[in-house]
Amino acid sequence: MTTLAVWKFASCDGCQLSLLDCEDELLILADRVRIAHFLEASREVLPGPYDVSLVEGSITTPADAARIEEIRAASGILVTLGACATAGGIQALRNNADVAEFASVVYARPDYLDVLATSTPIAAHVDVDYELHGCPIDKGQLLETLAALLAGRKPDLPAHSVCFD
């Protein structure tokens, strides 16, 4: 039985919804996959280690940066999902701006925030085994990745996102 964990960082949840949208296909895999951590779908949380971790979202806080290290250490294979996790996402617009100025406009008490000056992809912090690009990710690529990892083979994925083709 393969244990699967799904993790969220700074993101809109759209890539996790793509995974939930695969419910018919995932039911076929139900006897081979145990979902150990997927808060979007279930409050049940099983302790690691995890065979496969899917990670959505970018790193935007010191707590995020520490948490992704723990997830990497607890994961056999780590796959990042979508533009947020692979490139920093729309929230990376702040990388070329003054995040303190942004926060002062949006929040009544920005001094309560503990954020990094940048939004960075997961691969800037830990080793990543596979990246799924897109916003949101392509459902077919996600299913191919899960099927391949369950079969113990390398997923057949495009070398680049369509932006590079």
Ligand code: SF4
């Ligand atoms: Fe949402 Fe797009 Fe980020 Fe996925 S990549 S979490 S769809 S903003």
